[in-house]
Amino acid sequence: MFRFRRKKDSTGNYLNRVVIGMGAGLVKARDILLHPDIDPQGATDILGSWIGQEIGKEMLRQKLVSPRDPVETILDKILNVVQIAENLEVYFEGDTAHIVVQDCLICPRRVGGYDLEGLTACPVGGVVRGAILTITGKALQMSHIDLKTGDICKIDFKLS
Amino acid sequence: MAQVRVHCEQCRRPVSVEVQDEEFENNPTGILRILLVHGDPFHAIVVYVDRQLRVRGIEYPDSFKIDASVETTLVSSDSVSSSLSEELGESCFQAVYAYDEVKDRERTSFILDKAVLKAVCESGTICISQIKRQVAGVERALGERINLQQIEEICEKYVREGLIRRA
DSSP states (O other), rough: OOOOOOOOGGGHHHHHHHHHHHHHHHHHHHHHTTTTTTOOHHHHHHHHHHHHHHHHHHHTTSSSSSSSSHHHHHHHHHHHHHOOOEEEEEEEEEEEEEEEEEETTTTTTTTOOOOOTOOOOOOOHHHHHHHOOOOOOOOOOOEEEOOTSOEEEEEEOOOO | OOEEEEETTTTTEEEEEEEOOGTTTOOSSSSSEEEETTTTTEEEEEEEEEEEEOOOEOOSSSSOOOSSSOOOOOOOOEEEEHHHHHHHTTTTEEEEEEEHHHTTTTSSOOOOHHHHHHHHHHTTTEHHHHHHHHHHHHHHHTTOOOOHHHHHHHHHHHHTTSEEOOO
């Protein structure tokens, strides 16, 4: 008889949270996800937002962030937790945070090798927005999005 | 002449009524009873206004009927929308392009932004509370409350980019 015992590793909680968020999003948004007007990017935004809300809850639970932290600090910590890319640049300009993603680690095309048929399915915007919403209670506006599958993607968030 | 603004519970919108000083001259009670017909479909409210232009009360008739021939005049949407925001007391926006003309450009934008843009582009002229109703499905799907300020900010972004304009 074999028995495997695993010590609880808090880093693993994020995978659980991703699955929980995705499941909740699928149930809560099932009607709109199947709507013909919703493209794959829209569906990914919705699911990403639910996943982000769960990641935000876990970060609060682990006391990595506090609702009183500046949004810039929270954004930095979210991007550390999610490990989106090998090369991730975040810079702030006035009330705007610019996120430049290179060598994305969650790109369905670059990492997964899937042909996305010219479409995009980037969860970064939804995940970051959902996490910040849960942590701070504020919904950030994405002032500019430039997604190029498998290449350099840029997302701007208006912080105020 | 002064403008008095009231909130109509029937259409859930702010509506304005013009009050002339002379209207109080032959009014012994000092309270004006104004029948205000507005909205789409038309409905009426009775607004009670005193000399200090304070609204003393609003009545909602059970039924509204017009027993007369009605002459309809069509005017261009531009001439109506030039003052629509002011009239309705909230921000309104107007389509510059059809949604089909801009949807490829906005292919990767966030779903809420896309839904707001679609609502404006497909409506001609629309106010933010109407946009909020049209994007209610996305609001539920995202599991968050979208307020009018968020919608206005998204519209402002598209105004700056020239895809829509203020009405």
